[in-house]
Amino acid sequence: MVTYIEAFSAPMKNTGVIRLYGTEAFEGMRKACQLTARCLDELAALVKPGITTNEIDRFVFEFGVANGALPATLNYRGYRKSCCTSINHVVCHGIPDDKPLREGDIVNIDVTFVVDGWHGDSSRMYPVGEIKRAAERLMEVTYESLMLGIAAVRPGARTGAIGEAIQIFAERERCAVVRDFCGHGVGRLFHDAPNILHYGQANEGPELKEGMIFTIEPMINLGRPHVKVLSDGWTAVTRDRSLSAQYEHTVGVTADGCEIFTLSPGNLFTPGLKV
DSSP states (O other): OOOEEEGGGSOSSOOSOEEEOOHHHHHHHHHHHHHHHHHHHHHHHHOSTTOBHHHHHHHHHHHHHHTTOEETTTTGGGOOSSSEEEETTEEEOOOOOSOBOOTTOEEEEEEEEEETTEEEEEEEEEEOSSOOHHHHHHHHHHHHHHHHHHHTOOTTOBHHHHHHHHHHHHHHTTOEEOOSOOEEEOSSSSSEEEEEOSSSOTTOSOBOOTTOEEEEOOEEESSOSOEEEOTTSSOEEETTOOOEEEOBEEEEEOSSSEEETTOOTTSOSSTTOOO
């Protein structure tokens, strides 16, 4: 049975209950998410052939500190970096290193800043120089999948409606939805209930209620949906080494739909794409 609770009444740990947030929480999330979105905007000019993902990571850390925030991933469960950088066939949780990006790569950069205790979580795809049409198309399909999932959010619908919208579109475009990772509740906790699956049926999952806050972050593969986690315990890759892409927004359920907290201030959420 699904339990909903006013957020201020719930303990500060993931107990499986779904928190319902009020006006002040929404304002806190706007502030945190907009800082994350600003950082991702700034990265659009930095991502080019020759830059290392460690340099990107350093920029994320310094940007956060300069703006009174800290990256949520830094030292989270032993993770030692300020963001995740997932290149080409890496699905998610790629660890920044000193290897330079190359012409034709695509990279997802996932940033979460903590501002006054609130977590602003978002990720985007960036083309590295000129990319192949197949990679560009995958990014287009993934972004459209995200936006169709967001369009399904409204009070009274179920979380399965989000997954259904994403799955139907992605598979119609002959792409595959990753099953091993999902969106999640977010707020004062980095990862909270409910899980937001990116596949399923509209009549499945918890009912969406005004005040819920969560991420939608579909991972879409050009090949098959299967992934594996490398020996570092973090990096997830496609088993068939096909390209993978991901876009992520944090949203809050409103009386008649939802608010996207992580919209790009500079309209740079899809750099390199004509969408």
